[in-house]
Amino acid sequence: MSETSYDVKIWNIETRRGKTKTSYRVVWFVAGQRFDEKLDTHAHAESVRSDLVAAARRGEAFHCTRGLPVSMLRNEADMPFFAFACKYIDMKWPRAAAKSRAGNADALASALPAMLKTTRGMPDDKVLRRALTGWAFNMKRRDDAKPPEIEDALKWVASNTLPTSRLSDLAKLREVLDQISLKLDGKQAAAKTVGRKRAVIHNMLEYADELKLVTANRLSEVKWTAPKTVRAIDKRVVINPSQARKLLTAVGAQKVDTAPRRSSGPMLKAFFAVMYYAALRPEEAAMLSKPDLQLPERGWGELLLSETAPIAGAAWTDSGGRRDRRQLKQRGRGEVRTVPSPPPLTAILHAHLAEHGVAADGRLFRSLVGGDLAESTIARVWDNARRAVLTEAEYASPLGRRPYDLRHACVSTWLAGGVPSTQCAEWAGHSVAVLHQIYAKVIAGLESAAHQRIEEALGWTEGMDEDQ
Template sequence: MKSYKVAVWKISINRSAKKPTYLVRWAVDGNPFHEVYKTQALADRFRAKLLRATEKGEPFDTVTGLPDSFRGGKAAETFLKLALAYVDDRWQDASAKQRDSMTDALATAIPALVKAVRGRPSPEVLRKALRSYLLPVPRRERERPADVATAVRWLEKASLPVGELQDIKHAQALVDAVSRKLDGKPAASQTYRRRRAVVFNCLEYAVELEMLSTNPLSKIKRKRKNGHRPVQEVDRRVVVNPRQARELLTAVTYVGGYERASGRRLRAFFGVLYYAAARPGEALGLRSSDCVLPEKGWGRIELQETRPTAGKAWTDSDEVHDRRGLKQRDDGEARLVPIPPPLVRLLREHLEEFRTGEDGRLFNSERGNVVAASSYSRVWKATRELALLPGQVSSVLATRPYDLRHAGVSQWLNSGVPAPEVAARAGHSVEVLLKIYAKCIDGQEAEMNDRIMKSLGE
C-alpha cells in the first residue's frame, strides 16, 4: 500500500556504544521506521532525501517505508543480478571449495526472494539452473536445456528488487531458506552458518554498492534449538588410541587383496594422517621431495600444497581436485612436521613398492590420478570392519579417515608436547587447538582414574 501520511523526526544520537551512532526515524501511515548510520553526515543526507520526497508529494510504501524514488536506480536491481555481480567479484580469488559454498548458498537464497509469478519451476530445476548454469562464471555460456532455460527466464522475471529486502518479512524468509535442505527438512547447523555467512556478505556487497542502506540480515537473530551453542570440540568417542591406530594401519593392507593392492597403496596415506596429523588434502599433495626419510630415527615432511576434492565445476583447471596452498597460510608457505620412525618406515616401504606419480606426488590411484575422497573412504570403511570389534564397527570410533588426524593431535597433547608446538605441527592457532581438542584418547580412562586416586592418597 501507498500513503502520503509521512512524518520525519530529528536525528537521535545513541551514545551507549563505544562510538556514537545516529538514528534517522520516520513514520508512514503511523508505522515507524528507522535507519542507523555511523556518522552524522550520512544520517543528515538520508534524512534530507526523505524530506525532499515528502516536499515533492511522493507516496511512501507502508511496508518498506520508502518513497517511490528510492525504489528506482540501484535499489531496483533484482537480487538475482546482485548475486551474479557478487559471484563475479569474488570468483577469481576464491578457492574451489569457497566457490562451491558460495553457489550453494546463493542457489538456496535466490528462489526464496521472488514475487508471485505464475509458472514457478520445481525446486530441483531451479537449483540445477542456478548451480550448473547461472552462478558458476565459466558455465554461463553453456547451452541450456529447455527446462533450465525456462527456469532462468522465470527467475529473471520473478526475482525481487534489492530494495524490497528492507522488508523484515523478506529477510526472515531468507533466513528460513538457508536453514533448510531442498526437501524442506532442517539443514545441519554448520550448513546454516556457512550459507548465512555467504548471503550476509552478498548483502554487505549491496551496501557497498549503495543498493541498500543497511544489511537486513543484521536485524534477524536465529535462535539455535534448545538454546545450545553448536558443538565445536572433537568428540572423544571418535579418537583411537595408539594400539588401535596400529591395528587399523595393519588391517588396511588386507583390503582389496594382494594383486589390487588398493589397501596397501593407501597404508602410508592413512599413516600420514595419524602420525603427522595431516589433513587428507595435505597428504594427497605430498611429494617425495618434501620428505626426509633416514634409514633410522626420526624424519620430517614439509607440507606445502593441498589437493582437496572440489569438483570440476569449481576449479580453474577443470580437474576434480583443487590445487591450493595450506589452509590459513600464504601461498608457498610450508609447514614442517617431524615424523616418528613408524611413519618413516611406512613412507620408505610405500616409495619402494609404488614409486611416485609423474608430478612426484606419493599417493595416486592405480591410474596415476589424485586419489578420490570416495575411494579412500571406501577403503577405510572396509578397514574398520577388519580391525575393530563388532561393537566398535557400529560406533563412531574412527568413522572417517579425518578422525586419524584428531587422534594424532590428541596423542601429541596427551604425551605432554606443549600446545604451541602441537599447534605448529598441526597447522592450527593455539587458541583453536585448545578450543577444539581435548584429552580424548580411547582406552586411557583407567590410567587417568589411577592418577586421580594416587593424588587423593587412596
C-alpha cells in the same frame, strides 16, 4: 500494503562515543518502521538528515521497505534478486576457492525460493535447484548448452524474483533464513550447513549494501535462532595406538578390490599414516611430495607442507580437475607448515618410497594410473580395513568411521602426551581457540594428569599439612 508512505518522522542526530571513535547515526521512521544510517562525521550525518527533511517537506513519498524518498531511489534498486545473485557470484568467483564457489551457489540457490514473486508455473524443485547450481550460479558453465528443461527453468526464474531491495525488510530476511535452514525435502538441515549458508547471505547483503540496493545489511537485527552447532569432537571416534597400527596394517594387506583389478590399499598405507601420525588433513596428504620429506634413515623427521588439494568437483575448479590445488588453509601462497614425523611414520614413508616411488610430479599418493586420488577410493580402502580389524560392534560404532578421524586421533595423542596446546595448534594448522573448541572434551579429560604434575612440581603428597 502500499510500497510508499507519507507517514515520515525524522529524529535528531544520535552521537555515539566509543573508546576510540565517535560515530553519528541518522534515524528516521517510515510508516512506523525504523531506519538508520551510521556515519563517521557530524557534517556528513547532518547532510544526510537535511536531504531527508527536504524531501519530506516537499511532500515526497518514502519507500516503506527501503526507507528512502522516491527521488533518492536508484534504478538499480529494482534489480531482480536473480540478476543480483548472478552479479554477486561473478564478483566472488575470481578469488574464491573452488569449494567456496560451490558453497556460494548452494547458499543462494537455497535462499532464492524466499525471493520469488509467485510459484505459478514454477519448475520442479529439483530441476530449479539443478539449473541454479549447475549453470546460473556457475561462471564456467553459465553460457554452455543446456537441456531444454534447464533453459525453461532459468527463463522462468529470471522473470519471477522480487527486487533485491526487499532484503531491507526484516520479515523478508526471516523468510530467507528459514529457507536456508531447510533441505530440499523440507527437513531441517545440519547446523554446520545452516551456519555456512548464513555466512554467505551476510556477505551477499554487504555487497547489496555496497551497491545501494538495500538500506543496510540488517541480518543481525532479525530475532532468529540458528540450530546449535557442535564443534567438539565425539571422543568415541578416536582410535587408540593399538587399533591404529592394526588398521594401517590392514590397509597395506589389501590385495584385490574387484578382480582382476589391483588394490590401492598398499599404496595408501602411508596416506592414512600421515593423517594418524602427523595430523594432516586428507587434502594436505593428497599433495605431499618427496621434496616435502625431511627424513633421516630412522627416528624423528619433518614434513614441510605448502599445498592442499580439496575435492570440489571439476565444474568449480579453474583447472577442470576434481581437486582444487591451492595454498594451505588460511595461509598465504607459498607459506610452509612444519609437522614432526615420529619414528613409526618415518619408517612407513621410507617403505612407501622404496615400494611405490612417486608420481611424475613428485606426489607420493595417486591413483593406480597416476592421477589424483579419488574420494571413493580412499573411503573404500578405509572401510575395508575397519571391517577387517574391528569387532562387529566397533565397526557399527563411530570409532574411526571417517579417515578424517585419524587426524583427530593424532591431535588427541599429542594433547594426552603433554604437548602444549599452542604447539598442537601450530602443527595441526589452526588457531589455539579452534583447538580448544574442537578438543574441549579431550582437554577436560587430561585434568587429573595435569593436577598430578602440579602436585609433583609443588612437592606435595597426600597427608601433608598446609605449612609443610
